[in-house]
Amino acid sequence: MKFRWTSMAWSIAYLLLLLSLSTPLLIITTLFLIIPPVVLFTTLNTRQFILHILPVWLIVGLISPVYVLMAVYLLVPALVMGRWYRKRDSAQSTVIAGMLAILCEFLLLLFIGKTVFNFDLYNYVNEVLAVTPLIGMGMGDLGWTSEEIRELSVMTIQMIPMTLIISSAMIAVITHSIVRPILNSMNYAVPKMKPLRDWRLPRSFIWYYLVGFIVLMIFSGSDNSYMLMISANLLPLLQLGFKIQAIGFFFFVAHERKWNKVFPILLAIPVVLLPSLWIIGIIDLVFPLRERVTKSKR
The missing domain is CATH 1.10.1760 (Arp2/3 complex 21 kDa subunit ARPC3)
Structure with missing residues (x-):
């Protein structure tokens, strides 16, 4: 019952x-x-x-x-x-x-x-959600040209x-x-x-990022919207994954060193807020940092 x-x-x-x-x-x-x-x-x-x-x-x-x-x-x-x-x-x-x-x-x-x-x-986003609201908010008065607004709408669509x-x-x-x-x-x-300290990405993600970066460099000035869309979505997603990897590394160190859980949380805040600190996740993938932390503990 x-x-x-x-x-x-x-x-x-x-x-x-x-x-x-x-x-x-x-x-x-x-x-x-x-x-x-x-x-x-x-x-x-x-x-x-x-x-x-x-x-x-x-x-x-x-x-x-x-x-x-x-x-x-x-x-x-x-x-x-x-x-x-x-x-x-x-x-x-x-x-x-x-x-x-x-x-x-x-x-x-x-x-x-x-x-x-x-x-x-794509046309709906371009005409309704991107271009129209921006113009309505007076972006042209802030020095935004119609071409710049259009480019921003294209980036939004991508x-x-x-x-x-x-x-x-x-x-x-x-x-x-x-x-x-x-x-x-x-x-x-x-x-x-799994605990956040055990979250780890495959090392192959580094190669995926490298491929995406090369694609962006090659097609950045071209009209190939398909390839630009791939790189515009692949790179931010991988960077987000590297941020999670970095945060997982902080929690791993805190767990191994018996630190208070507040410390990895405080370290995670700048990783989330600052755009360039995803590089910490790549370093953790390339070099055996976690293994070194474990060995140094012994």
Whole structure:
């Protein structure tokens, strides 16, 4: 009975989240929409899961069928992550699977919009989200020429793939961070993420960065927008990875030296804020710094 009431509570939470899409809170609640179905799918069998989900969709459908379509759209990554939780896979593989599912749905949505509704995302961003607001804010009065504004809008458009990747990863990480303690509280053990001190990138990422940098240098003055888009997205993503590597190194040293946890947090702040300190992550990859820290401890 306790479990039944718990499942009912999550169905109600799912209903409230879907209803919140009609409020200004939708920007926030959208990030949490897949959490209730993940919990329900992981802890219930397929028949019970359907019996909990369908009434919610029927109620929401009476208000707006669009919200039901959004619920169906977001159900796919919830089912993917829930299946990984059922198999007791590692936290890393669960998050990656959820991220890839969300990313594939983003791409599928863009494909359907382009082929079915003839929606051109690039023109939309260029005309509505980039050029028009900048001009409306008086950027021309600040010395920005129309050509510079256009170049900025093109750069914004080129960063769309990276934005989609980071958004997918953020939703998957938020979902796992909330779902894991919930499932543990329901006596459903879920593996946790590796400690930050153990996070390490493959050394091959250095070569990927080198290739991206060479591509940027070769095509920086050309009209090959495809190659420029690759480098414009690959390099920032790799730099973000190197920042995480650097922060992991700080936590590793703090753990080996028995430092207070405040120290690696303080060291991580400038890495996050300053653009050039991602080089620390590359140094940690190239040289065996962690092994030296371990040996010096002995």
